Structures are given as structure tokens and as C-alpha cells.
Amino acid sequence: MFKNRYFWLFASPLGILLLWEACTRSGFLDARFFPAPSAVFHYLIFTSPGEGLWTDVSASLYRIFWGYLAGCAGGIALGVTMGLNHIVRIMVYPLVALLYPIPKIAVLPLIMLVFGIGEMSKIVVVAIGSFFLVLINTLHGVDSVAKIYHDVAQVYRIKKTSFVLRVILPGALPAIFTGLKLAIGYSLVIVVAAEFSGADAGIGYLIWQSWETFSIKAMYAGIFVIGVLGLFFSLALNLLERRLTPWRDK
């Protein structure tokens, strides 16, 4: 049991939950603000679905899916282009350095001006957030492809498309995955923040509504769902990374 990695994987979050449960039950924590995890789970499983939990979760997932996909695709494409073309790199890099530190949520009103208050503005803000993280990591990955592979490709006259798809992309893949993992977490942050204002569904909307109606358990349910989604995305990306980079045995 103690040698099983899955035991240790679940041991730390379970330990925290147990400690929390004990603190609430003993009256050390105020149950109105910190309801016991058992009560939150009970609410999450038996009450939330009836109050439209799945509508909220699927609304957020929809925005994350399209925004993340578009942002990552754009980030990888531009990152590779910048990494291989010196002029594009020199031209685009100042823009990236300028735009990257601006909090994406700060430009949400502007985005809503352009794309309306519907789904598109949320998808776009998630896309922008993922885009920069993936772009910067991809660029770093392309730079990290050793010079010798460029030499081999040049001596053996490897065609440009083959070179990009089978030398540069695999070489940059470990760094690209770092960007993808950062971006998925960041997408969750952004989508929730975007849903706090100007949304009629979504996990962020759920949390904000619960706060306004002092429905604390529902608020915790929303927070818990975000955590689980984050964990699920991380595990999925780790699995995908191991599948796609079989030459990196750990």
C-alpha cells in the first residue's frame, strides 16, 4: 500500500480534507464560512446537479476548449515561425514583450467591445491568455534544438516542411508541453474571472451567484470543481506528453 504511487498521489489532498473536517466538526472553524468537506460533497453530489451545475461546467468547458485550442495552435505556429525566421522574430518579439505582461482580464472590456458580450469574447480572452504562454515556451523550445540537428538537415538536404515537422517540432516538444501545462491552468483562471462579470452561465458565474446569495456550500462546490478540472487536465497532459515523447524515458 505504501509503495503504491497512487496511494501517495491521493494521500496529501485527502489528508488536508480530513484535517479540515476535524477542525469544522470540533468547532475550531466556523461552519458558516468553512462548511465541512463532507457537507460540501453532499451538496455537490445531491443538490448542485438539480441547480444546473452541469450547465455551468459545460459552459466553462466549452469556452476553455475552443479558447485553449485556438490559443495553443496560434502560439505553436507563431513560436516555430519566430524561432526559424530571424526577421519575423525581430519584428514580433517587441510586441510579445509589450503585450504579454498586460493582465488579460484587464482587456476583457475591450474584447467585449469588439466581440460582443456573448461566448466569443470569453473564448477570445482565454485564447489570448494561452497564446502568449505557449508562444514563449515554443520559441524557447525551437531555440533549444541543438545546432547539430540543423547541420545534419543541411548536409542531407532535408526539405523545409520535413525539417519543421520531424526535426524542429519534436525537438521543441518538451518545452511546448511546459507551455501547454501552464496555459491550461491559466485558462481556468481566466475563464472564471471572465465569468464573474457579464455571463449567464459558467463556473465563475456559479461562484459569484453563490456569493451574492450567501450560498456558501455552492460556492465551495464551484471552487472544488475547478480544482478537480485542473487536476484532470494536468494528468491528461502528462499522459499525452509521455505518449508523444517516448524517447524521453524517466
Add this chain to the structure above:
Amino acid sequence: MPLLILVMHILRLKNWDVIRSNLHKNIMQISVTQLSKTFSRKKQQTVAYKNLNFQIRQGEFFCILGPSGCGKTSLLRTIAGLETATSGELSIRSTDSLKQGTVGMVFQEHGLFPWMTTRNNIRFLLENNVQMINRDLDAIVNEFIDLVGLKAFADYFPHQLSGGMRQRISIARSFANEPDILLMDEPFVFLDYQTRCALHGLLLDIWQRKKKTLVFVTHDIEEAVFLADRVLVMSAHPGTVKNIIEIKLPRPREFLALRKLPAYQNQVSELMALLREECEPFRHKDKQSF
């Protein structure tokens, strides 16, 4: 009239295939004339090699021997087209046409793509080779994996193989592409002695079968004598041609038998003396500066 008969007799007697192959042998595949290369970096100029003149025959095993920093790797990279010379002329002839010859290269190490298996490392280059259109690539890949004895490791990734195995794949990969000229930049320098000896035998074997022009850079005197038809000895700072020595040892060569021959030992000693001269000036300089 009697003269004409005589000429016809000569023509009939001569074996034209032999004549043609002899002519073939003397074709210069690589001609280097007054070739120089200077690296410039922030006003500082470093001469890699200077006024090189030599020729490499078709089918020859040609070694470039020199101390480290003599510009031998730069020279090889120039022949490979990875660097350009500052001045002078370099001509690389194709084996059977008047076009520019094609080259293949084996690097010191890490030349294999880590994300491709043995099979794909060889196949990837073939897929991009215009000479290989309409050829059965799988058959070629299998032939060359067999040739270097790695049939059991065809689907392994480079990191799962030893350094010696990886260099065998690099060699297989370069020969499989059928370039006119093979360039090797100290391919065995990071291998242990036993592995290196085994790979010398393997390399000579493949070279004799495939009959390719091979340019081999090394700083190892015994390696040069064992492998080469001719050895170009380079001097350092700046790199120039010090001498070109013909290695008159019989082929096929076998290391244990060869090293007992006085001729072999003489060749090694001769080269050793030449290279020692190259290292002497350093000592004097050091003494002066201290």
C-alpha cells in the same frame, strides 16, 4: 598501313575495362586550390586554415590528421557545405556526371535524432533524398541495418543504445544515402579503445564494399595509418598542409597483423615526428612567456 595494323593490334590487346577503371581511379573527386578561411568576430580575426592545396582521388580513403585547433574540422565542414571558405577554390565532382558531387557526413556524436528509432533515423534521410525516388526504402534500410549488425535494435531509440551502436547507425545512415563523398569528423573519438578498433574494421569493410570516396578527420596517428590510403598532415595556427603521406600498406588490413609489420611502425613513427614538430613551437612560446 603497317602502322594502322599495329595500332589496331594494340587496341585489340588492351583490355578497355581495365583502362577505364584506371582512368576512373585517377579522377580527382575533390580539388582544393588556395583555400583559406578566416573567422571574424568583433574585430578579432582567427585564421582557421590558409592557402590549402590538395586533391582527393575518387574511391580513396583520405585522412586529415592534425593537432586540435588546426582547422581540420573547419575544413571538413567547408567541404560539407556547412561553412564557406573566405577565399580560394573548392570543387567537388560527382562520380558519374559533371554535376556537383553530393556529400554525407558522420559527426563526432549526437548526430542521430533522439526522437527517431534506428530505422527512422536512416529512413528519414532517404525519404528526403532525390536520388532515392522510386527506390524501395524499406529494403535499403534493412540492408544497412544488417550491414552494421543492428537488426535486433531496429526499433530502439538512440538513448537506449551504446555510443558504439549509435555511431554504427550514423555510418549506416551515411552510406545508405549513396553520396559521392563521405565525410567523417572524428566519429570514434568518444568511444573506448576496443569499440573503436571494432568499428575501424567495420568501416573499412563497408568502405571496400561500397567503393566510396571517404574523407576522415582525426588527431589519432594510428587510426590514420590503419585506415587511410593517404594522410594529409596539417600544421596548426594557421592550418596549412604540412605534408601528404602515402600509406603503402596492403589491404585488406587487419589490425593485429598490421601492427606487427615494420612498415606500419615506420609510418606511425614518421607521422609522429611530423606532428611533434607541430607541438614544439608551443613549448617555446610558453617558455618565453613565463
